Amino acid sequence: MAEQHGAWSAAAHPPAGWLPDRPATPVGLPPRPVYREPHPITVAPLLSGVGATLVWFALFGSLGRDLAGYAWWTLTAAVSAWAVATVLALLGDRGVATGVALTAGIGLSTAAGFVAVRWISTNDWPLW
Numbered sequence: 111m112a113e114q115h116g117a118w119s120a121a122a123h124p125p126a127g128w129l130p131d132r133p134a135t136p137v138g139l140p141p142r143p144v145y146r147e148p149h150p151i152t153v154a155p156l157l158s159g160v161g162a163t164l165v166w167f168a169l170f171g172s173l174g175r176d177l178a179g180y181a182w183w184t185l186t187a188a189v190s191a192w193a194v195a196t197v198l199a200l201l202g203d204r205g206v207a208t209g210v211a212l213t214a215g216i217g218l219s220t221a222a223g224f225v226a227v228r229w230i231s232t233n234d235w236p237l238w
Contacts, residue, residue, distance in 0.1 A: 149204060151204055151205040151208055152205055154205075155203050155205030155206045155209065156205045156206070156208055156209040157209065158206055158209065159195075159198075159205065159206035159207065159208065159209020159210040159212075159213070160209040160210075160212065160213045161209075162206075162209075162210065163191055163209065163210045163213035163214055163217070164213060164217075166187055166191060167184065167187050167188075167191075167213070167214075167217040169187075170183045170184060170186060170187035171183055171184055171187070171217075171221075177224060177225065177228055177236050178236050178237050178238075180221065180224070181221050181222075181224070181225050181236070181237055182237070184217060184218060184220075184221035185218065185221070187214070187217070188214045188215075188217060188218040191210050191211070191213075191214035191217075192210075192211060192214055194207075194210060195207045195208075195210040195211040195214065198210065225237060
């Protein structure tokens with residue numbers, strides 16, 4: 111049965127599940143603190159950071175002519191994107207910084223996966 115709060119007349123017996131009114135804070139104690147994010151991350155800045163980083167990785171990835179070039183350019187793009195994300199997190203919009211860092215991690219993981227597949231299939235490290 112659901113808990114019921116509120117006043118009940120003294121003449122009748124309260125029903126099962128009735129709880130008396132409780133003060134919001136105990137007597138003599140300060141109110142409970144409320145912790146809220148001063149600058150919450152919303153969807154629009156997050157998606158703009160994702161979109162900008164996708165374009166950034168597409169531009170850098172298209173500079174590579176083979177897998178090794180693609181991997182090195184992607185590593186360069188990821189390091190520079192993480193530097194931008196750090197600056198944005200400290201001085202700018204943290205939603206955009208989150209989108210940039212998230213997408214940079216996924217992009218670098220994708221390039222590392224391609225390198226690993228080539229290394230496993232040919233038994234030759236493709237980056238040297």
